Amino acid sequence: MKKLLGVLMLMLACTGVQAAEGGYHLEKAPDRLNDLAALQNGAKLFVNYCLNCHSASSMRYNRLRDIGLTDEQIKDNLLFTGGKVGDMMTVAMDAKEAKEWFGAAPPDLSVIARAKSVNAGPSGADYLYTYLRTFYRDETRPTGWNNLVFPNVGMPHVLWELQGPRELTMVAMHKGGQGWERVTTTYDVNGVATVKHEPVAGYHGHETVETRFTPKDPARAAAYDNDVADLVAFMSWMAEPVKQQRVRLGVWVLIFLAFFTVIAWRLNAVYWKDVK
Numbered sequence: 001m002k003k004l005l006g007v008l009m010l011m012l013a014c015t016g017v018q019a020a021e022g023g024y025h026l027e028k029a030p031d032r033l034n035d036l037a038a039l040q041n042g043a044k045l046f047v048n049y050c051l052n053c054h055s056a057s058s059m060r061y062n063r064l065r066d067i068g069l070t071d072e073q074i075k076d077n078l079l080f081t082g083g084k085v086g087d088m089m090t091v092a093m094d095a096k097e098a099k100e101w102f103g104a105a106p107p108d109l110s111v112i113a114r115a116k117s118v119n120a121g122p123s124g125a126d127y128l129y130t131y132l133r134t135f136y137r138d139e140t141r142p143t144g145w146n147n148l149v150f151p152n153v154g155m156p157h158v159l160w161e162l163q164g165p166r167e168l169t170m171v172a173m174h175k176g177g178q179g180w181e182r183v184t185t186t187y188d189v190n191g192v193a194t195v196k197h198e199p200v201a202g203y204h205g206h207e208t209v210e211t212r213f214t215p216k217d218p219a220r221a222a223a224y225d226n227d228v229a230d231l232v233a234f235m236s237w238m239a240e241p242v243k244q245q246r247v248r249l250g251v252w253v254l255i256f257l258a259f260f261t262v263i264a265w266r267l268n269a270v271y272w273k274d275v276k
């Protein structure tokens, strides 16, 4: 028993460290797994903007029937490769070539929402939701883009037209040779960085970094957030299409167990009544 407890404690300790290392704070993705219109919009965005580079090779187009699309709709709106609705979502791009272009191969996205989830921490959906909304222009990067949750990412911000231009301001409290200073870095809409150092007297905290995006077109940026929420819902559904069903089943199992506990308890009382 003690040994088991030790192992459990160790496991807990490990997840704690992992969470602490996680850097940028992840934002909560809206839960739209039961919203067919959102899932359909997500599928449309996914096929239009992501399949050029990524594959989703355990996903067949005709599985999109499960989110309320007909074969006709799939063929007319989502199949650009001239393939059949029974085809897998594979990609024409060569993995080796992609690696040369971007410095890293685009991973298969079939189960990325699951792959990115940490057991005790935030969900993979939260990761994707934050990742897709923290791209910023950075002229020093080969693609012209950088990302807050994935620094120096090889992927360009492929949805930038939907989001519109934004400026990024990072304010860091930093302890240098001369003592504490506030370092403000601003990336303008073209990715040109301006850095300002200000000494701060009497600061007794620790090193912190705060980031703030300023969209030039707030309405467009808000519509983008909404689209990304749909896209992430679709990717979560794709990673685990039977999740909803499993959750429903789980509820029934718990109800059954609760019910059965009462029966077992009563039965136990009845059996022992005569023995005593």
Ligand code: HEC
Pocket (backbone or CB within 6 Å): 045, 046, 049, 050, 051, 052, 053, 054, 098, 102, 103, 104, 105, 106, 107, 109, 112, 128, 131, 150, 152, 153, 154, 155, 156, 158, 159
């Ligand atoms: C122009 C090609 C290209 C397109 C289009 C593209 N990606 Fe990527 N993506 C990449 C590359 C390259 C990487 C690998 C980046 C790296 O490891 O540095 C990547 C990585 C990723 C990752 C993994 C990030 C991580 O933390 O490991 C996710 C998630 C992702 N892309 C999602 C998407 C989504 C969603 C879309 C559609 C909106 C999309 N990508 C469109 C090239 C692309």
